[in-house]
Amino acid sequence: MTTDTPEVLSCKGLRKRFDDVTAVDDVSFTIAAGETYGLLGPNGAGKTTIISMVAGILRPDAGDVLVEGVPVSTRTTEPKGRIGYVPQELAVYPDLTGRENLTFFARLQGLSRVAAARRVAHVLGVVGLTDRADDRAEHYSGGMRRRLHIGMGLLHEPILLVLDEPTAGVDPQSRNAIMDNIRELAHSGLAILYTTHYMEEAERLCDRVGVIDAGRLVAEGTRRELVALLGERDRISLSVDGDLGHAEDVARLVPAVLGVAARGRGLELLVHDARQCLPAVLSALAEEDVRVRAVEVDEPNLETVFLHLTGRALRG
Template sequence: MRFLDQFQHTSKVSRDEILKCHELRKKFGDLTAVDDVSFTIESGETYGLLGPNGAGKTTTISMIAGILERDGGDVSISGRPHSTTSTWGKKQIGYVPQDLALYPDLTARENLRFFARLYGLRRAEARPRIDEVLEVVGLTDRANDPVKDYSGGMKRRLNIGVGLLHRPPLLILDEPTAGVDPQSRNAILESVSALTGEGVAVLYTTHYMEEAERLCDRIGIIDLGRIKAEGTRRELVGLVGELDRISLTADDGAKAVPALEALPEVRKVSHHESHLEVMVEDARQSLTTVLAAATAAGTVVRAVEVHEPNLESVFLHLTGKALRD
């Protein structure tokens, strides 16, 4: 599948920049729901908005999708201005809301056929496209079953499939795993990962840290309508200043202490009985070197555990409170 061929647009903006938001603002009476939110997403990138319910995630994406009028700021899709009246811009977006938008008495294939017509796909184009979408969301074997017989997770996956029918360069997913079982959640995350591999830009909102850490190339932490910080997981964790910890269960661990302390990537080493605790900035990059140094020093390593600071630590650091539902 090639999602982007027909969407290239020449402009001063980078060819790969699909979405640009600048200082988005929205108020509801005295409540400021979104306050100067800015970020960009490139093709093949998953950008996560991580924050609790009520943080402003849905309001932000509703303005981006062009279904909610903004009070201020700008949105552009592939370098072209986008608003609630922009027909072209809306065609570039696949929007998958929290609430299911499906007909329960129709089969999955019939639902997709109906929405393909709404998107303006010709019958000859829609037929193979529906088969492709069913494969992407893992519902080929249940394509002819009524949606009312689907599990919650299957309905969520079909909802994503509807958003993909017209091959949008930008897919917006608003809490797509809310209320689904772990198996369905994993299937949804795998589907999203496959899409970014095809060049789709994904805007993904969630209040689940593990989803953001697993799926997102960059993350914007949002609370009370403001982006508190953004970056890769590693960059965000760096704001807290915490180090990764490599825990070794080893025989003769004391022998390895001098060798480990001499490594440039090691910040601190502690030893107690059969346990070694090695503090490093990036455990994934340092693990091989640490194990090699310990083994060369005559230590027999029996077990290894890696502990990395998570986004919960970052959120607590930035907002003074834990990430909540």
């Protein structure tokens, strides 16, 4: 997000205790319009408690939640109308069609009959259920029910969509469809708060990630920024034909290359950003008639970051 992108959500110093357990401990973050912000952490880390406070369902013991500068609390109503909250638990009536489910919730939210029909038709298209709109939800797959559930959070045209583990319990194909839906919603300008314990979802969807462990926000940033915390760099492995020493000398001259080492019949390069650097490396080698037979790129990922920050692997 650019610095002039409007800030939609601001959380400042959120704290919440349940008896002797501190579920959320001094958590602060912001989300801009069109940004997907991921809360990444294992089950029980405090993610659901955080988003319950964001949605105004749970009162924080300390701290503030602001949506476009307006405070959100369990007692306020106006700012909650700007939030679409999609919890883990499905609120789908199986004996109603997809269209009837959405119409029911649209009417609960105060839309007129005509406005509800128009909005429901639009949302069905957004979540990819237009062709199955008049089938009863009991005949939907788990992924289709999840998409219908997300649609319910979009009916009142929120500026912030809060999604709590939206792909839980669905097959890989449905997960891909849901993530495609979410990406398109962000492209439309919607701010999205996304909780997950799946690394690949956070890496694929989120512009920035907040790593949650035992109720604390232990780090946040883009994938590249989080990896930089470790002081690690990307690695490019090349299998080459010809004079290996010459190839090594050529690769060293590429500005973004930090180090080069010969490995068997190939080279291993240490670089700042493999995706940006690789074309320059291949071009330089080609100009010197060095033939590259195979390329392998190793980028430190969020799993590496999480293990470094918490001392344990992330599992659901």
